[in-house]
Amino acid sequence: MFDLVKKLTGAFGVSGNEEEIRDVIAAEIRPKVDEIKVDALGNLIAVKKGTGKKIMLAAHMDEIGIMATYIDDKGFIRFSNIGGISQYYALGQRVRFKNGTIGSVFYEEKLDDMKNLKLSKMYLDIGAKSKDEAEKKVKIGDTACFVGEALMQGDMLVSKALDDRSGCAVLVKVIQNMPLTENEVYFVFTVQEELGLRGAKTAAYQIKPDIAIAVDVTLTGDTPESNVMEVKCGFGPAIKIKDNSVISHPEVKRLLENSAKELNIPYQFEILEKGGTDAGAIHITAGGVPSGAISIPCRYVHSPVEMVNINDLENSVNLLMKVIVK
Numbered sequence: 001m002f003d004l005v006k007k008l009t010g011a012f013g014v015s016g017n018e019e020e021i022r023d024v025i026a027a028e029i030r031p032k033v034d035e036i037k038v039d040a041l042g043n044l045i046a047v048k049k050g051t052g053k054k055i056m057l058a059a060h061m062d063e064i065g066i067m068a069t070y071i072d073d074k075g076f077i078r079f080s081n082i083g084g085i086s087q088y089y090a091l092g093q094r095v096r097f098k099n100g101t102i103g104s105v106f107y108e109e110k111l112d113d114m115k116n117l118k119l120s121k122m123y124l125d126i127g128a129k130s131k132d133e134a135e136k137k138v139k140i141g142d143t144a145c146f147v148g149e150a151l152m153q154g155d156m157l158v159s160k161a162l163d164d165r166s167g168c169a170v171l172v173k174v175i176q177n178m179p180l181t182e183n184e185v186y187f188v189f190t191v192q193e194e195l196g197l198r199g200a201k202t203a204a205y206q207i208k209p210d211i212a213i214a215v216d217v218t219l220t221g222d223t224p225e226s227n228v229m230e231v232k233c234g235f236g237p238a239i240k241i242k243d244n245s246v247i248s249h250p251e252v253k254r255l256l257e258n259s260a261k262e263l264n265i266p267y268q269f270e271i272l273e274k275g276g277t278d279a280g281a282i283h284i285t286a287g288g289v290p291s292g293a294i295s296i297p298c299r300y301v302h303s304p305v306e307m308v309n310i311n312d313l314e315n316s317v318n319l320l321m322k323v324i325v326k
Contacts, residue, residue, distance in 0.1 A: 001313055004028070004172060005157060006150035008165040012098050014065030014143040015082050015194045018042055020098070021061045025168060025189050029175045033187070043203045044189040046175065052183035055324060056209035056289070057174070058200050058278040059167030059216065060193030063160070064302055065145045066095060068124070068138050075128030077103065080119065082143055083194030087117050089303040095144035101126055101137045103144060148304030155234070155310050162306040164193070166296050166313055167215035173317045174324070181325050190278055197245065200278035204285040211252060211290050213323065214279040215316065217308070218270050218295035229271075233297045234309040236266030237316040240293035243272035245280020252292030259322040265315045270295045294319060 007028075013021030022044050030036055035047040044061070064083035071077050095103045103124035111121055124144075128134035148160030157166075171187050178185075186207050190199035193216075204212065218238055221229030231238045239256045240248050260267040272295075283291035294316050299307040 001169065001173065001310055002150070002152055002157060005159065005166060005169045005313070008168055009150045009159040009161045012096070012145055013061050013063050013161070014145050015062040015192045017098065017143050018061045018191045022189065025061065025172060028172050029187070032175045032178060039203065039206065041199055041202045042191040043199045045203060046187040048175070048178055048185045050182050050184040052181070053210040054184050054186065054207065056186045056188060056204060056207055056212040056282065057171055057320065058188045058190055058203070058212065058214045058282065059171050060164045060190045060199065060278060061168060062191055062194050063145055063163070063165070064194050065143050068140055068142045071131050071134050071138070071140070073131050075126070075130050075134035077124040077126065077134060077138060079122070079124055084302050085119065086302060087119050087122065090122070091117070093304055094147040095124065096147050097138055097142055097144045099137065102147070146304040152310070156307055157310050158305055158307050160304040160306065162298055162308055163217045163301055166217060166298070166308050170215050170296070170313055170316045170320065174320045177317070177321065179321050179325050183324060185324055193278055197276065197278055197281035201281040201285055204282040204289060208286045209289055212279065212282045213252065213291070213320070214277040214282065214293040215320070216277040216293060216295060217298035217301060217306070218272055219301055220297045220299050223299055231268055231270050231295070231297045233299060233307070234311060235268050235297070236260070237312055237319055238268045238270035238295040238297055240270045240272070240277070240279070240295050243276045243280070244274055245276025246283050246291060246293070248279070248292035249283070249290035252290050255323060255326065256292060256294065256319065259326060260319055263318055263322055265318055267319070
């Protein structure tokens with residue numbers, strides 16, 4: 001599992017620029033599915049055909065990042081966010097553009113109080129000495145992802161883009177170990193989730209599934225003086241009850257809970273007070289789709305040092321495989 005996650009998190013895939021990560025995932029799953037296609041918006045849709053119910057499993061490929069908006073005469077680059085970027089998480093970090101150019105994120109030295117730090121007061125330094133030199137490496141509109149190599153510390157996996165490459169890894173593993181089932185399963189690796197669940201909406205409209213389950217990360221309540229939350233790393237996949245985008249369908253929630261009990265794997269319940277997942281877009285598409293989610297407990301979400309427990313990933317794979325059969 002770690003090797004797969006490392007490969008997926010290492011691929012470039014800022015929202016709206018998912019080509020590289022899509023190709024990596026396609027190469028992993030192509031021999032194991034009956035059909036694979038890329039839709040008009042860029043979603044990767046893989047199908048394992050069957051005569052039973054249509055099941056849609058979704059995980060988003062895209063990651064948060066930044067976009068170059070202005071280059072000054074000295075070669076320093078101003079930028080805006082793509083997705084939910086914290087100015088405090090970004091400060092002092094490195095970013096990588098698709099062509100490999102590395103930039104350091106820093107802030108205007110005249111800033112008198114860190115409480116006033118905003119992205120508009122920050123810039124990228126790519127080591128250029130002039131605007132002309134910078135423009136040879138970075139153009140206006142180019143996007144960059146944060147740098148954060150995947151590492152293992154005991155059973156904890158640390159990396160950038162675990163939101164949601166960890167979910168993508170779960171779907172890839174399910175495909176590679178696909179159990180026998182009469183159901184028709186659509187594995188959808190969606191685009192632009194970080195910009196408003198965009199890819200999932202169009203994919204669900206095409207597929208019109210009988211049931212849908214999103215696989216994404218969720219916040220935890222297991223770090224010092226964190227906000228109170230039931231979810232903890234290492235205590236199993238979290239079965240979503242609600243977030244800001246969806247209240248899970250009771251039948252889907254029950255299916256996930258009963259499947260976890262039958263497998264005798266640990267699980268927990270998730271109530272997320274802010275944020276959402278692809279299930280939020282899917283469940284109100286094409287007349288409505290009974291939807292829910294498996295959430296992977298993740299510390300430090302939307303930072304370059306996101307952290308998950310690898311056992312939670314493995315148990316998420318087992319849970320999904322059981323659901324597909326049922």
